[in-house]
Amino acid sequence: MSNTLLLIEDDIQIVEMVQNYLLKEGYTIVTALDGLDGINQFQRQQFDVVVVDVMMPKLDGIEVIKRIRETSSVPIIIMSAKDSDMDKVTGxxxxxxDYIVKPFSLIEISARIKAAIRRATTYSSDSTSIASDGLSTSGSLLKFDRLSIDLTNFTAWKDGADLKLTAKEFEILRLFAEHPNRVFTKAQLYGLVWKEDYYNDENVINVHIRRLREKIEDQPSTPRYIKTLWGIGYRWEG
Known part of the structure; x- marks a missing residue:
């Protein structure tokens, strides 16, 4: 069964180029030429990954992402000509x-898409391990006061309300919650969650930690659960 991808991009030449290449890779492709149509397409069926431009008519890519995240944790990849660190952090x-800068190679975007789908699929099919260094899950329910984490079904809720975490946010949360009081450096977090070499790209980690704190903490600026150890990394305090 092929993976289904939603491509939201207003440049018809890029749409045709990416679509033709990914069709040969075995994907089912649905396209939208503006953000509003992209949201409409997303609401009609289920997708395995969404690729979205930032600068688009009717509804820009950031607004598209915000609306999708209200109901779904589907992997989203931004492809944009805007390549500053601030643009990436915003997205x-x-x-x-993930964030890919134009111009890009078709091999690169294909690899990014495959990696995003692979990571998302891991959360729904593998509840036995998070990394190859011996860190493992128990397939159980963890509770921390008003916060509950279901390791088997990859869900978390606070005061009974679903937290609607993205795949990476859940993996970070699971890693912390299963190993309370263990200190993780940023390099360790990146290696365990992104499963790639760490090149001191602190922005990616900082943004995900901030978003996770905003969802699980009462006061994100003075977190109860995810503590920062300045110059070292982070630690979970249940």
Whole structure:
């Protein structure tokens, strides 16, 4: 069964180029030429991954991401000509999982899409391990006062309300919650969650920690659960 991808992009040449390439890779592709149509398409069926431009008519990519994140944790990849660190942090901050800068190679975007789908699929099919260094899950329910984490069904809620975490946010939460009081450096977090080498890209980690805190903490600026150890990393205090 092929993976279904929603491509939201107003440049028809890019749409045709990416669509033709990914069709050969075995994907089912649905396209939208503006943000509003992209949201309409997203509401009609289920997708395995969404690829979205930032600068678009009717509804920009950031607003599209915000609306999708209200109801779904589907992997979202931004592809944009805007390549500043602030642009990337903004996109990731509103819930995107990855950011690819135009112009890009078709091989690169294909690899990013495959990686996003693979990470998301891992959460729904593998409840036995999070990394190859011996960190493992118990397939159970963890409770921390008003916060509950279901490791088997990959869900979390606070005061009975679903937290609507993205795949990476849940993996970070699971890693912390299963290993309370253990200190994780940023390099360790990146290696365990992104499963890639860490090149001191603190922005990516900082944005995801901030978004996770905003969802689980009563006061994100003075967190109860995810503590910062300045110059070292982070630690979970249940």
């Amino acid at each position: 990731l901050g509103f819930g995107a999982d």
